[in-house]
Amino acid sequence: MNFDxxxxxxxxxxxxxxxxxxxxxxxxxxxxxxAMRYAVLAGGKRLRPLIVIAACExxxxxANDALAPxxxxxxxxxxxxxxxxxxxxxxxxxxxxxxxxxxxxxDAVAVLAGDALHTLAFEILGRYPERDDRSSYxxxxxxxxxxxxxxxxxxxxxxxxxxxxxxxxxGERLRWIHRHKTGALFSASAEIGALAAGAGLPAREALAxxxxxxxxxxxxxxxxxxxxxxxxxxxxxxxxxxxxxxxxYPALYGLDASRAAAREIIxxxxxxxxxxxxxxxxxxxxxxxxxxxxR
Amino acid sequence: MNFDxxxxxxxxxxxxxxxxxxxxxxxxxxxxxxAMRYAVLAGGKRLRPLIVIAACExxxxxANDALAPxxxxxxxxxxxxxxxxxxxxxxxxxxxxxxxxxxxxxDAVAVLAGDALHTLAFEILGRYPERDDRSSYxxxxxxxxxxxxxxxxxxxxxxxxxxxxxxxxxGERLRWIHRHKTGALFSASAEIGALAAGAGLPAREALAxxxxxxxxxxxxxxxxxxxxxxxxxxxxxxxxxxxxxxxxYPALYGLDASRAAAREIIxxxxxxxxxxxxxxxxxxxxxxxxxxxxR
Numbered sequence: 294m295n296f297d298x299x300x301x302x303x304x305x306x307x308x309x310x311x312x313x314x315x316x317x318x319x320x321x322x323x324x325x326x327x328a329m330r331y332a333v334l335a336g337g338k339r340l341r342p343l344i345v346i347a348a349c350e351x352x353x354x355x356a357n358d359a360l361a362p363x364x365x366x367x368x369x370x371x372x373x374x375x376x377x378x379x380x381x382x383x384x385x386x387x388x389x390x391x392x393x394x395x396x397x398x399x400d401a402v403a404v405l406a407g408d409a410l411h412t413l414a415f416e417i418l419g420r421y422p423e424r425d426d427r428s429s430y431x432x433x434x435x436x437x438x439x440x441x442x443x444x445x446x447x448x449x450x451x452x453x454x455x456x457x458x459x460x461x462x463x464g465e466r467l468r469w470i471h472r473h474k475t476g477a478l479f480s481a482s483a484e485i486g487a488l489a490a491g492a493g494l495p496a497r498e499a500l501a502x503x504x505x506x507x508x509x510x511x512x513x514x515x516x517x518x519x520x521x522x523x524x525x526x527x528x529x530x531x532x533x534x535x536x537x538x539x540x541x542y543p544a545l546y547g548l549d550a551s552r553a554a555a556r557e558i559i560x561x562x563x564x565x566x567x568x569x570x571x572x573x574x575x576x577x578x579x580x581x582x583x584x585x586x587x588r
Numbered sequence: 589m590n591f592d593x594x595x596x597x598x599x600x601x602x603x604x605x606x607x608x609x610x611x612x613x614x615x616x617x618x619x620x621x622x623a624m625r626y627a628v629l630a631g632g633k634r635l636r637p638l639i640v641i642a643a644c645e646x647x648x649x650x651a652n653d654a655l656a657p658x659x660x661x662x663x664x665x666x667x668x669x670x671x672x673x674x675x676x677x678x679x680x681x682x683x684x685x686x687x688x689x690x691x692x693x694x695d696a697v698a699v700l701a702g703d704a705l706h707t708l709a710f711e712i713l714g715r716y717p718e719r720d721d722r723s724s725y726x727x728x729x730x731x732x733x734x735x736x737x738x739x740x741x742x743x744x745x746x747x748x749x750x751x752x753x754x755x756x757x758x759g760e761r762l763r764w765i766h767r768h769k770t771g772a773l774f775s776a777s778a779e780i781g782a783l784a785a786g787a788g789l790p791a792r793e794a795l796a797x798x799x800x801x802x803x804x805x806x807x808x809x810x811x812x813x814x815x816x817x818x819x820x821x822x823x824x825x826x827x828x829x830x831x832x833x834x835x836x837y838p839a840l841y842g843l844d845a846s847r848a849a850a851r852e853i854i855x856x857x858x859x860x861x862x863x864x865x866x867x868x869x870x871x872x873x874x875x876x877x878x879x880x881x882x883r
Binding site (some may be wrong): 316320321322324325329376379380381382397401403404405408409411412413416417418420429431432433435436438440442443444445448450451452453455460466467469470473524539546566579 | 710
């Protein structure tokens with residue numbers, strides 16, 4: 294099955310799960326709940342939940358057990374976008390084709406809605422899958438996501454990214470940033486899929502490595518799009534990295550070499566999974582989709 | 589044992605646990621790690637970790653199993669202070685007697701350091717106590733903290749608090765805010781102490797109710813201090829609530845009636861624990877310390 298087919302198969306359940314797990318916008322905290330829904334239900338690519346589902350199935354689990362964990366990772370990803378767009382951070386006006394959260398609800402609500410999405414991600418991982426034979430896997434999933442999201446992962450990548458602005462380009466630092474800012478969460482998505490399936494350590498580790506490769510390739514493709522695409526196609530403001538003098542793959546290596554690097558990273562990731570007998574059509578097509586992006 | 593004795597007994601272990609669980613300030617993410625340490629190791633009252641320890645002991649557990657979970661709650665509490673102090677939120681300059689985090693490290697680092705502390709809290713709860721017979725309790729502790737911290741708890745209280753500025757005072761809304769903004773995390777502290785002890789649902793629920801009472805009384809005492817104390821004694825800026833026209837207990841009911849309300853709430857909380865055979869000298873003295881505050 295190709296990527297579009299797999300996405301079409303699971304997208305309705307992914308959207309329904311997100312909708313079900315988000316808080317209702319009523320009571321004294323209604324504004325934050327509304328803002329959370331605005332940010333999450335804006336129609337992202339849902340690549341991370343799809344990876345959770347595909348990894349869970351490849352590890353012998355049922356897609357159904359991966360829906361809530363996938364939603365958790367999408368909540369966490371969305372919180373990071375909301376905080377990243379704040380005036381104190383990247384100061385972005387456009388996200389997923391709409392005004393950013395703080396543009397609509399104000400900075401205070403954006404801080405709090407991001408915080409609440411961050412918390413909600415861990416609440417969901419602590420609760421699902423609800424099966425009794427998964428309680429230790431739930432605690433492991435919490436730790437896996439926390440390591441990927443915190444200072445040793447995504448947040449570490451974000452600060453290194455902020456501090457790299459205006460510095461001379463450095464390929465080693467750029468890869469470190471990409472692996473942490475983007476790769477860590479992709480890696481956690483695949484590993485949490487394995488945990489939802491109740492898989493053992495070898496499958497967890499193999500899928501985590503595959504996820505990391507997909508994440509790095511995805512971020513290189515993002516660098517390329519930042520240089521070649523338009524706001525309309527992207528749904529966010531392009532050219533920002535260049536404008537603030539950030540190192541990117543195309544800036545360091547040129548467009549052709551960047552495309553080749555992304556393809557090579559993906560090929561290695563797929564080969565690694567194949568060695569462990571964990572490759573599947575959906576995972577293969579997800580890896581392909583990460584590099585063949587148009588937005 | 590009175591409160592000061594209990595605090596002196598456990599404070600060195602609490603501080604050592606916080607220090608040990610915070611990231612080292614090295615590598616590309618060093619700035620965020622430094623900022624996290626600045627915020628957490630500034631010498632707070634450590635009331636929440638003490639409640640975790642005392643609740644764990646009262647439920648038949650060992651203080652040692654409660655140290656890391658207590659540190660997790662202190663990390664979460666500190667993240668909420670860091671974000672609350674941001675210019676986009678309360679815009680405070682002084683906290684725990686020192687310049688606030690964003691004053692020293694800038695707004696972007698304050699957002700990220702708060703985020704990283706938030707994540708770290710859940711990582712710790714997912715990992716500790718490390719005993720095999722606690723894996724399902726760890727997942728439950730994650731869910732307990734997440735419910736208390738998110739839109740149905742602390743963040744909900746914060747948004748309601750922000751939106752209450754300039755509105756006519758309303759006792760019912762004020763209690764809702766206090767119970768959510770402050771009470772929820774105290775309640776979770778006591779319940780997570782019970783979970784660290786491996787306690788069953790009746791002890792969990794009784795301790796959670798007690799923690800909620802202590803939290804509400806603590807917040808009423810905070811309102812009183814905001815009106816009667818100085819920046820020097822508080823280590824933060826007093827009089828802010830009045831200045832922005834926020835409802836407080838003293839503003840609604842006067843100082844004497846507020847003090848009486850706090851005492852009554854604590855007395856009920858202690859009586860509830862006694863019914864379940866869960867009262868202990870440390871818990872009794874913690875409840876007392878929550879209302880007899882000087883800072």
